[in-house]
Amino acid sequence: MTEHIARCLHDSNDTIRTYIVGDHVFLRAHIGGDHGTVALEAVDARVFARGILALADKIDGGAAEETPAEKPIKVGDCIRVITTGSAGALVKAGETFTVRKVTDWDVQVDGDGAHDRWYLNHEDVEKVVDEATATLADSRPKVGDRLRVTEDNPRCCPVVTGDVITVVETDYDHDGEDCVRFLHGDDSYRWIIPLTAVEKAPTLADANTSPESYRASLLEQARKYVDPTATAAELLAVARFIAGESA
CATH class of the missing domain: 2.30.30 (SH3 type barrels.)
Structure with missing residues (x-):
């Protein structure tokens, strides 16, 4: 929606906005905590606009440059x-x-x-x-952020609840929805997942995340990939083996 905004010289929060709804031109004033709207026919809007121009011309003779309209609101603003x-x-x-x-x-x-x-x-x-x-x-994830999946196979992605992904690309306003992209395994395809299906993954840097709870979340992740019935001790043994600490 295209609109024009006039801001008060003394208080930029006080505005008069003009925009079109249907076949009418609307003027909406916002002064302090009060606001009001006036609807005009196209012909009346022209008369009003010409009157403003005439008043301005009396001040500077029409030398002022035209002020461009503010850019319309878009996703991410x-x-x-x-x-x-x-x-x-x-x-x-x-x-x-x-x-x-x-x-x-x-x-x-x-x-x-x-x-x-x-x-x-x-x-x-x-x-x-x-x-x-x-x-x-704007607190949306950025490239490099680690996110935890909160539902199984969102948008047919090969991930389930609890999986942790790393953002490799942001895709905001994808078909009207905020999404991010990630890589899975050795696949070079950048899977797309909506923000409604992820949350920030816990890290030791989080003020409310203790080392114990962080380690517990990692163990839960490992349990899904190794054996859902594995104990913490068994998972740690596997981890040490992979790290080359034991044969």
Whole structure:
């Protein structure tokens, strides 16, 4: 959805946004915690726009350069909610999210756990232009991250719950879904798996992961590949044998 945004000279959070819905031009003002919307016929929108141009011309004679429209929101962008409860979602003005999907009707972001996603109205969000805030908002995996699979054979991938994969490529907004790619065994094919089927794999660097629990998770992984009934001692013996520590 194409839109134009005018930001207040004194407070950049105060805006007037213009966009099209059906056959009408909408102007939506957001001032502090208040907001309102005006719908105009095309002919009335032109009259209003020409009036603004006439006022501006009185100031500088029309010398000002045209300000390009802000780029439309896309997947991966950091957005800020400007209307509490947009489209019935349990969100508050000022909260920031990373965009997961964009349609003509809504902007989709991660939900709160009980809800997989929030579907927010375009006019109720704005792109965050502050790079520091935008970077913090996107916590999606990156190349080199280790992830643990949380379901069996997602998208027909040759992995099951508990397997650990390493991200070799990110493929966000793949058919409207955030995914990553990984290699399996000696296969050079880059399998694709959705983020909904993985979670961050525990490491000793994690503040809440003790060495004991980390070792336990590794043993569970080994048990699946060696023998589901193997004891911890048997698995350690196999590990030592593979490492060449015993014959």
